[in-house]
Amino acid sequence: MGGRPGLPSPPEAPQRRSTTLGERMTTTTTGQLQADADAALFGNRFAIQEVPTRTFPATGMPALDAFRLVSEEMALEGDPVRNLATFVTTWMEPEAQRLIAANLHRNFIDHAEYPRTAEIEQRCIRMIADLFHAPGETTGARTQGSSEAIMLAGLSLKWNWRKRRAGSSNASPNLVFGGDVHVVWEKFCRYFDVEPRIVPLQPGKYTIGPEDVALHVDENTIGVAAVLGTTFTGHKDDIVGINDVLLQIKNDRGLDVPLHVDGASGGFVWPFLYPDSPWDFRLEQVRSNNVSGHKFGLVYPGIGWLIFREKADLAKELVFEENYLGKTDSTFTLNFSTGSAMVRAQYYNLVRYGHAGYRYILRNMQTNARVLGEKLAAMGHFELIGLDQEQLPLVAFRLAADNGYDEFDLAWQLSAERGWMLPAYTLPPDAQHVTIMRALVKETLSREQVDLLAQDIDDACATLAKKGGAHESERRTIIVGPGH
Numbered sequence: 377m378g379g380r381p382g383l384p385s386p387p388e389a390p391q392r393r394s395t396t397l398g399e400r401m402t403t404t405t406t407g408q409l410q411a412d413a414d415a416a417l418f419g420n421r422f423a424i425q426e427v428p429t430r431t432f433p434a435t436g437m438p439a440l441d442a443f444r445l446v447s448e449e450m451a452l453e454g455d456p457v458r459n460l461a462t463f464v465t466t467w468m469e470p471e472a473q474r475l476i477a478a479n480l481h482r483n484f485i486d487h488a489e490y491p492r493t494a495e496i497e498q499r500c501i502r503m504i505a506d507l508f509h510a511p512g513e514t515t516g517a518r519t520q521g522s523s524e525a526i527m528l529a530g531l532s533l534k535w536n537w538r539k540r541r542a543g544s545s546n547a548s549p550n551l552v553f554g555g556d557v558h559v560v561w562e563k564f565c566r567y568f569d570v571e572p573r574i575v576p577l578q579p580g581k582y583t584i585g586p587e588d589v590a591l592h593v594d595e596n597t598i599g600v601a602a603v604l605g606t607t608f609t610g611h612k613d614d615i616v617g618i619n620d621v622l623l624q625i626k627n628d629r630g631l632d633v634p635l636h637v638d639g640a641s642g643g644f645v646w647p648f649l650y651p652d653s654p655w656d657f658r659l660e661q662v663r664s665n666n667v668s669g670h671k672f673g674l675v676y677p678g679i680g681w682l683i684f685r686e687k688a689d690l691a692k693e694l695v696f697e698e699n700y701l702g703k704t705d706s707t708f709t710l711n712f713s714t715g716s717a718m719v720r721a722q723y724y725n726l727v728r729y730g731h732a733g734y735r736y737i738l739r740n741m742q743t744n745a746r747v748l749g750e751k752l753a754a755m756g757h758f759e760l761i762g763l764d765q766e767q768l769p770l771v772a773f774r775l776a777a778d779n780g781y782d783e784f785d786l787a788w789q790l791s792a793e794r795g796w797m798l799p800a801y802t803l804p805p806d807a808q809h810v811t812i813m814r815a816l817v818k819e820t821l822s823r824e825q826v827d828l829l830a831q832d833i834d835d836a837c838a839t840l841a842k843k844g845g846a847h848e849s850e851r852r853t854i855i856v857g858p859g860h
């Protein structure tokens with residue numbers, strides 16, 4: 377057997393008789409059939425076998441085995457109802473769940489094949505734009521969550537800035553926001569080559585206002601991003617003040633800098649809890665907003681919304697036309713194929729609850745958050761953070777004094793004693809020495825659960841006061857991020 381001309385011949389393979397693939401498969405299949413027969417009669421063959429984890433499995437397994445294998449993994453997971461770290465929905469009504477299950481096979485992007493799903497998306501966009509006081513006809517997009525919405529909003533800001541700066545070929549764009557934003561804003565800047573101008577926080581000041589922003593805005597600022605309901609403490613930036621300063625900059629310096637409001641959590645909270653507090657298109661410089669349907673829109677994960685004030689705020693260069701799917705369609709997304717179930721689930725919630733329903737549910741959450749806050753305050757160990765201000769339905773708090781243990785110890789103790797997932801985390805610079813704990817109070821945290829949680833926190837403090845802080849190895853198992 378010769379090699380390729382000019383290359384040395386490969387060494388001869390050793391002459392050893394090995395089993396053929398056919399023989400190996402027959403042996404495997406015979407053994408497996410027996411195992412499957414036993415499993416079908418007596419249980420699950422993964423009771424005694426290692427599960428596939430690395431190599432692509434040579435053969436499959438019965439559906440029941442696969443189901444049990446995957447389901448059993450859940451046993452060691454946290455219980456979503458006890459997850460007080462996440463803003464994301466952990467419960468929906470059975471009717472909504474039926475709707476979701478019935479639509480899992482429908483690709484959202486197939487607009488030609490599923491025109492009613494496309495219409496439902498447009499209805500949601502119009503309804504949310506109305507909730508956010510859009511002055512007239514508008515446009516927007518269904519996204520995977522606020523992160524995708526923010527990437528698209530940022531891209532539109534960048535393209536519109538380019539048009540404003542036509543002729544200044546070596547100008548480089550910047551975006552102004554506070555240290556209180558979610559990490560997605562820094563991601564946007566890095567992924568799409570925009571200079572982040574981040575206003576640092578300070579101990580005791582965890583949101584930003586007009587005086588912070590004005591210093592950083594110049595002719596290359598593509599926009600300012602303000603947060604409605606921060607990930608860290610649930611408060612809002614001074615959006616009215618920022619809007620006013622941008623109007624002043626427009627009048628004095630002729631710079632028309634758009635304001636984007638990141639309402640990932642707050643977009644479905646403020647309209648119901650603080651309807652008279654403007655943050656949306658009632659403010660002139662607010663040109664776009666995002667909101668996560670899967671947070672206080674009360675839908676399971678996988679849905680977000682980007683809403684523009686007017687059609688002209690969406691840079692039209694970002695909208696692509698395609699006709700692969702049977703009719704010419706416009707696409708303005710970072711991904712293409714995706715599920716349609718959550719769009720339908722969002723529409724279900726909008727029509728099922730309306731203003732009255734969302735207000736009722738949000739007020740219940742707020743009432744329970746206040747009860748929890750009062751109980752924590754009464755214990756005497758904690759300082760509450762801004763419970764008297766407009767805030768998401770949550771309680772942000774920290775230990776008032778050094779008792780020989782810290783917030784990370786308490787997070788560990790609570791999870792060890794009762795399985796509560798209540799995160800402890802440090803704030804962004806320049807408040808990085810401040811540690812906070814935060815409990816989201818969602819629809820499923822009833823008054824009874826609030827009372828139990830408060831008691832458990834008190835008990836955990838008592839345990840820690842006796843035994844001291846958690847061991848390093850214990851601490852490694854706790855949530856040390858703000859959740860999302």
Ligand SMILES: Cc1ncc(COP(=O)(O)O)c(C=O)c1O
Nearest residue numbers: 521522523558607638640668860
């Ligand atoms: C203020 C804020 N913006 C953006 C995001 C990202 O949202 P999503 O998880 O929907 O992508 C979050 C998530 O918690 C957030 O709190």
